Amino acid sequence: MSEKIKILMIDDHPSMIEGYKIILSYNDLGYEIETTSAFNCKDAYDIITNPSKKDYFDIVFLDYSLPSYEEKNIVNGEDLALLVKKYSPSTKIVILTSHIETLILYNIIKKVDPNGLLVKSDFTAEELLKAFEAIINNEIYNSATVKASLKELLSKDNYLDxxxxxxxxxxxxxxxxxxxxxxxxxxxxxxxxxxxxxxxxxxxxxxxxxxxxxxxxxxxxx
CATH class of the missing domain: 1.10.10 (Arc Repressor Mutant, subunit A)
Structure with a gap:
């Protein structure tokens, strides 16, 4: 029997989640993928903070831009990622975003330090599988735009604290x-x-x- 990887997928487009699930089912590591879905910050908050889900998920894939949960001051995927770190510190975090602005990408890395950061326009099905396999093997994976955007900034960290x-x-x-x-x-x-x-x-x-x-x-x- 193949080993099971439990993934929480958070995206406000159900079709994107279905696409990720199909792609990851073809992973070369032979893992069976078990997914739980959330489509906004409130649903994700309820799952993440549920005591029965503490360290339950191996990986959380989450979109940066999501319908907010104003009552708890959760406005985007970055806030949810910090919540995951608090409630399930052993869970790996992968942030997917359409943003290409360097400061947004830089802020995500500085504040969240995710296991993976992928700009949606960068990756194909093949790269998503590559990122998944790298992260499973405890590597950090950043897509091409992230690497290019951060290269200069990280070398001049004192200027952009x-x-x-x-x-x-x-x-x-x-x-x-x-x-x-x-x-x-x-x-x-x-x-x-x-x-x-x-x-x-x-x-x-x-x-x-x-x-x-x-x-x-x-x-x-x-």
């Missing part, structure tokens, strides 16, 4: 520099110093917030 990334995101949302202290636990002088770091990283000697945002978008950061 949590605060600097938050600052870029807030600026892109239209928050003015003078109002940033209201949104961040930083003084105005600290914010100005960090903005200099960001401009250095982006290759901007002088420029406005709009110039920073324009260059960040050009580089696919936001």
């Amino acid at each position: 949590d605060f600097n990334r938050q600052m870029l995101t807030l600026l892109s949302q239209g928050i003015k520099t003078k109002n940033l202290p209201q949104h961040m636990n930083l003084s105005m002088s600290s914010i100005e110093k960090r903005k200099v770091q960001i401009k250095l990283y982006l290759g901007i000697e002088k420029g406005t917030d709009e110039d920073v945002i324009r260059e960040a978008k050009k580089r696919g950061l936001i």
Whole structure:
């Protein structure tokens, strides 16, 4: 009898889950795949926090963009991944996303440190199987876009720490520099110093917030 791998699949498109199930059933390792499905953050929350499901799943495959569960402040797959780490620390986490923005991918890796991160436009059935087999063998698997996007950022980690990334995101949302202290636990002088770091990283000697945002978008950061 083949060994069974228990997988929780979380995606708001049932057809995607069915596709993943079919693909994984063809794995070369001979595993039988047992799947449980959830289509939104609330359903996933209920499964993950159920005491009977503690460390029950070998792997969780979850989409980054999902219908939120506002009552518990669970707004996306990243929040669910952190929940899995809390309730089932031995479960491996694979995040699938349509996002290609470098900061989003970078944030996922920094905050969640998943066993796998795959951009949906990257992978074929063959690559999904390759990722599955690597993760089963305790390897980390990132798809091509993730690797390419993170290569430069990870080599300049000091420029894009949590605060600097938050600052870029807030600026892109239209928050003015003078109002940033209201949104961040930083003084105005600290914010100005960090903005200099960001401009250095982006290759901007002088420029406005709009110039920073324009260059960040050009580089696919936001």
